[in-house]
Amino acid sequence: MCIKAQCSIIPPHILEELAKRGNTSCKKTLNDAQRILLKRNTVLNNLLIQEEKAGKGERYIYDSLNLYKQRVELIRKENDDEVDDVIANEVYDMSGYVKDYFKNTFNLNSIDDNGMDVISNIRYGKNYNNAFWDGDEMTYGEGDGIQFKDFTKAIDVVAHELMHAVTQFLANLEYKSQPGALNEHFSDVFGTVVKQKYLKQDVTCADWLIGDLIVTDKFPGKAIRSMKAPGTSNDFDNQPDHMDNLYTGTDDNEGVHINSGIPNKAFYLSALEIGIDDSALIWFETLKVLWRTANFNDLLDNLLKVSKKLSDDKKVNIKSVEVITKSFSEVGLAQIV
Amino acid sequence: MFYNIHISGGFANIQREYEGKLDIDIQQKENLKKVLNNPNLVNENKNLTDAFVYDVKLNIDGKIYGATFNESTIPQEIVNLVDEIEKSTT
Numbered sequence A: 001m002c003i004k005a006q007c008s009i010i011p012p013h014i015l016e017e018l019a020k021r022g023n024t025s026c027k028k029t030l031n032d033a034q035r036i037l038l039k040r041n042t043v044l045n046n047l048l049i050q051e052e053k054a055g056k057g058e059r060y061i062y063d064s065l066n067l068y069k070q071r072v073e074l075i076r077k078e079n080d081d082e083v084d085d086v087i088a089n090e091v092y093d094m095s096g097y098v099k100d101y102f103k104n105t106f107n108l109n110s111i112d113d114n115g116m117d118v119i120s121n122i123r124y125g126k127n128y129n130n131a132f133w134d135g136d137e138m139t140y141g142e143g144d145g146i147q148f149k150d151f152t153k154a155i156d157v158v159a160h161e162l163m164h165a166v167t168q169f170l171a172n173l174e175y176k177s178q179p180g181a182l183n184e185h186f187s188d189v190f191g192t193v194v195k196q197k198y199l200k201q202d203v204t205c206a207d208w209l210i211g212d213l214i215v216t217d218k219f220p221g222k223a224i225r226s227m228k229a230p231g232t233s234n235d236f237d238n239q240p241d242h243m244d245n246l247y248t249g250t251d252d253n254e255g256v257h258i259n260s261g262i263p264n265k266a267f268y269l270s271a272l273e274i275g276i277d278d279s280a281l282i283w284f285e286t287l288k289v290l291w292r293t294a295n296f297n298d299l300l301d302n303l304l305k306v307s308k309k310l311s312d313d314k315k316v317n318i319k320s321v322e323v324i325t326k327s328f329s330e331v332g333l334a335q336i337v
Numbered sequence B: 001m002f003y004n005i006h007i008s009g010g011f012a013n014i015q016r017e018y019e020g021k022l023d024i025d026i027q028q029k030e031n032l033k034k035v036l037n038n039p040n041l042v043n044e045n046k047n048l049t050d051a052f053v054y055d056v057k058l059n060i061d062g063k064i065y066g067a068t069f070n071e072s073t074i075p076q077e078i079v080n081l082v083d084e085i086e087k088s089t090t
């Protein structure tokens, strides 16, 4: 057993090793310590220490007015009536849909499981071709109108960004190399799960594309990524779908948006066999036991442990372990025994 | 000054590469040398996801200066330089 007082004096690399061996208490301490350190730096900057209380998970939509700034002008907040701004209303509705999905499916209290407000900034910058999560809030660019549309136009993009928040608070996967690719993977997984729910699609008829609604006709491709066929969604898509082609360069924080193609394909293969709901439950419960430096093998190892427990408890398809093993084997990953 | 700027990351991870020559004044040279010699990475936001990554290499008067930034660490001098280069290439 690892009580909090003991964990706090144990060096992080030992905590990580203990977490890796299934010690959830050490994992929690490790994640808390990292978060506290980050928070402390911010707090010291502000010369103010505040107790973190459970929030109400309220939505706030700000307009950046095409400046490279956040929270410029508040245009809609929780319980406000619709405003005269289509994008603001769409983001309000979609972020609510995502939050409700996590609440109704996993009983998650907002994106941090502690009632954190869901803050979105729209119209960030000029022709800004991006959307990001910064640890506290979401920010969306309008796109250049040539190759990209407004990044708020797609439920999978909104869910992807909100999932980065969930990952930060549940596993704190560091944003580089394989842990970073897992961070991206979980965002694509729940981006696509929420998209299929939102569009009332079935796994067999879904397109499994990410970001298909934010690209224009002039964009050289149909989407940003494909979970069904990584590497095929556009002319720039360099995602591998097998460990043989793992990217080992330094671009993109050592390939976080590139190597996520490998577990993405495994998720697709699993969901085809056991369904999107069982897959989502297994992946979500697995995220809760992962840690900052977890890699692809750690993901598989824990998916198998979690799916075994869930199938023993009759909460997911009895074939889950077998299906996940086979799906990961097809992308070149096998459990290390 | 010769430049090589490689931008990766972002939600779409569509990479941009700029390479070429740009005439800049002495003050701008000194400012760029300063931010590349002492990149301020203290305020790096480790929770930032889907942000752009800027890999910047400059050859100023025969000496190479380089650093990697993301959107939480990129100094205004580099933002202005990228803007200037993007404008000149479009």
Ligand SMILES: [Zn+2]
Pocket (backbone or CB within 6 Å): A160, A164, A184, A187, B011, B049, B050
């Ligand atoms: Zn992402």
